[in-house]
Amino acid sequence: MNSSRAIETQDLRKTYRVGKVEVPALRGVDLQVRPGEFLAIVGPSGSGKSTLFHIIGGLTPPTAGRVRVGNVDLASLTDAGRTNLRKKTVGFVFQKFNLLPNLTARDNIAVARYIAGADGPFTKDFEEVLRLLGIDNRLDHKPNALSGGEQQRVAIARAIVNHPAILLADEPTGNLDTENSKAVLEILRDLNQRLGQTILMITHNPEAASFAHRTIRMRDGKITDAG
């Protein structure tokens, strides 16, 4: 496998067991993502997009095949190893924002830093990112006092606070109106262009996919179009 790739998978397979029935979710996925690439993954429900996302993000191990994120071979990682990967190497942005409801926006971001072993106030560079995201004056509010767009921007800030090699965004505009969707997509593109952030984005929306450099299509657990 080529270590200069941000992400590389070979014949990646994942089978879930539901009771006594085995359900194949990925049936041999080969994927290469360059550092600094903004990649959109599209496909119908059940095509394996989320499973691919979960394996690359270290949330679940593959059943077979190889997957490398940066220099790390995920197939050989233990649960603790995947936890470490999630601390620093990947950042998640979810459709439902997934902020901790009891914490302020600032603490939601700080908790990710704390888990990664950092502490203290945000760096000047990151303060600049917060201004770029337009949430620098909303940091002391809890999620229930923020709009959907603001919550998603806080989630993006949380995802990149530890400078991950890869940002994984799962339907980041799925719960947003058109205006906020466009704002969030522009932010992702801006992060990609300004900071060189590698981004994988799952989406159903062709308009959202058009913000990416490349779009791959999945169906029945396989990549049908590598873009």
Place this chain on the structure above:
Amino acid sequence: MTAKLVIENLKNKPMRSLLSFLLIGVPVTLILTLQGLSSGMLNDAKERARGVGADILVRASSTTVGLQQSADSVTEVYLPYFRTKVPHVKQAMGVINHSINLPLVVTGMDEDEFNAMSGGFTFLAGHALHEPDDILVDKLYARQKKVQPGATIKLLNHDWHLVGIIDTGKFARLVVPLATLQHVLDTPGKVTSIYLKLDNPANIAAVVRFIDENTSLNVQPMEDYMAMAYDANNIPGLSEFIYVVMGIGLVIGFAVVCLSMYMAVLQRTREIGILKAIGGSRSFILRIIMAEAMVLGLGGTVLGILMSFGAWWLIRTLVPSSLSIRIVPLWWPIACAVTLVGAGLGALYPGLSAARHDPIEALAYE
């Protein structure tokens, strides 16, 4: 950050937190009140015994000690023997201590002899015993029963005429003439204890040895008697009883925290999934749950201590004569340790369960 997560979680569900504090606090109060009562009552009895001013106590050989007052008695014939035949004895006083309703005891005595031995009672109202049916009560009994001199008090199926209220802390709480009590109890010529005052306390050992060699009575220096009789370890069953209550406290703390944290973990399944998704390790999740349980345990202990002050005030206000209670700060860390152990054990299962959550399933939890 762990502290912030814990505090925000507790603030987010204030009713759950307060109920947990309360339920954990109740056994803490129970432990402290029980310990306060045993300590208070033993200390009260000890102080009152010290108030006699005697050097030596003589009782029947099989007499039990402390808060238990025995019916075994000594004949009064010994009184002139002690006064005339035993060297160094300056004064000998026979009394009857008869339990009415433990720990309340009515004491029959010759007030003149008691005055000579101890310096006498301090009267807050009324006067000394003059008539056979007269009775003195201490201020705590008077306050609890709301009685004043002139009142009639029915005790042991006998009507007593209250003639004086004495200050508390000196020997007896209820005092009646010895002869009348002997008559009421149908024990003429008998006493339960004989107190001896010597010409010089330096002779105590010699006198005790003399009585021991020449009679079959149980004889002890007062200081030895008080050290033994009013030590909680010498009260049969008391320590065991306190241990049982501590065990109950441990179980309640365990159950309350286990239930509370189990509910919290269920409610926060998605949040646990979020923490795991951003890299929270199993030990980090377990640490948060355990820290929250420790805060519940500490909060419950503090509330329990505060409530023990409430129990202390209630007992001193409502039943000051029947029960003596002390605040026992030495037991605060013990009650706290019992609670924290219970809380820690109670949080273990919910904590491990949370730590084992699959992040994908937890994130999908609605």
